[in-house]
Amino acid sequence: MVLSAALFIIGVIGVMTRRNIIVILMSIELMLNAVNINLVAFSNLWQNAAGQVFVIFVICVAAAEAAVGLGIILAFYRNKETVNIDEMSLMRW
Amino acid sequence: MGQAIAFYTLAACILGFGVLVITAKNTVHSVMFLVVNFLFVAGLYVLLGAQFLAVIQVVVYAGGIVVLYLFVVMLVNLKRPPEAHQDRRRRGRLGVTCSLVVLAELVAIAAYKYVSPAAGLPPALPMGPDNVAQVGMLLYTDYLIPFELASMLLLVAMVGAIVLAKRDL
Numbered sequence: 604m605v606l607s608a609a610l611f612i613i614g615v616i617g618v619m620t621r622r623n624i625i626v627i628l629m630s631i632e633l634m635l636n637a638v639n640i641n642l643v644a645f646s647n648l649w650q651n652a653a654g655q656v657f658v659i660f661v662i663c664v665a666a667a668e669a670a671v672g673l674g675i676i677l678a679f680y681r682n683k684e685t686v687n688i689d690e691m692s693l694m695r696w
Numbered sequence: 697m698g699q700a701i702a703f704y705t706l707a708a709c710i711l712g713f714g715v716l717v718i719t720a721k722n723t724v725h726s727v728m729f730l731v732v733n734f735l736f737v738a739g740l741y742v743l744l745g746a747q748f749l750a751v752i753q754v755v756v757y758a759g760g761i762v763v764l765y766l767f768v769v770m771l772v773n774l775k776r777p778p779e780a781h782q783d784r785r786r787r788g789r790l791g792v793t794c795s796l797v798v799l800a801e802l803v804a805i806a807a808y809k810y811v812s813p814a815a816g817l818p819p820a821l822p823m824g825p826d827n828v829a830q831v832g833m834l835l836y837t838d839y840l841i842p843f844e845l846a847s848m849l850l851l852v853a854m855v856g857a858i859v860l861a862k863r864d865l
Contacts, residue, residue, distance in 0.1 A: 614714070616797075625765065625768060632757075633730070643744050658746075658749055662753065662757065663846045668853070673857070675860055677768060
């Protein structure tokens with residue numbers, strides 16, 4: 604459980620301090636992995652296989668989100684030629 | 697005893713490579729560390745008795761998603777690292793935010809340290825050495841609707857990704 608929290612925090616720090624959008628997406632994947640570790644650990648503790656089923660769904664959602672996120676990055680890069688999120692401020696006021 | 701040693705070794709490796717993922721200068725190095733991280737997490741799943749999940753993790757995460765990331769990194773074709781050391785003040789504020797998040801998480805862990813199983817848990821099958829069969833049985837009986845919804849979600853995500861990445865529509 605502590606491992607899962609530590610990994611989650613590492614992911615959050617990665618999301619907030621890096622400016623490369625690809626590394627930000629990877630940190631999100633790290634966070635999702637931390638959640639999965641937590642679920643599997645509790646599934647083992649309570650000897651209940653429902654946690655593992657939920658992990659399957661989380662992995663599935665993470666894969667879908669990674670694919671769409673990377674598609675967005677590709678579409679953005681074609682217009683702007685940058686992966687620095689400081690320069691991706693089209694929607695800012 | 698051996699299980700404890702294995703767990704701590706795996707945990708140290710997972711955390712170490714996680715830190716390396718977010719602190720590597722080169723993006724390709726970050727992706728490589730992410731792959732190794734996923735493999736260690738799969739090892740942890742085997743240790744925790746979730747063999748089906750370990751294999752799924754290796755195949756889907758380490759095999760598919762990381763390949764996607766590598767494709768995008770190669771297509772984006774970074775010649776120089778986009779990290780410029782500006783905005784010291786913003787980094788400071790981010791540091792404060794991160795430490796607050798750390799604090800909140802540790803407090804939550806300490807407060808809910810001895811949690812007993814919730815009464816609202818569905819009476820799912822207990823785990824055993826026949827892990828794949830039991831997970832499969834659960835997927836198709838108790839959790840059929842989320843399973844179908846997940847497949848719809850994957851279809852929508854696939855269509856969305858293709859539409860986003862097409863060069864001319």
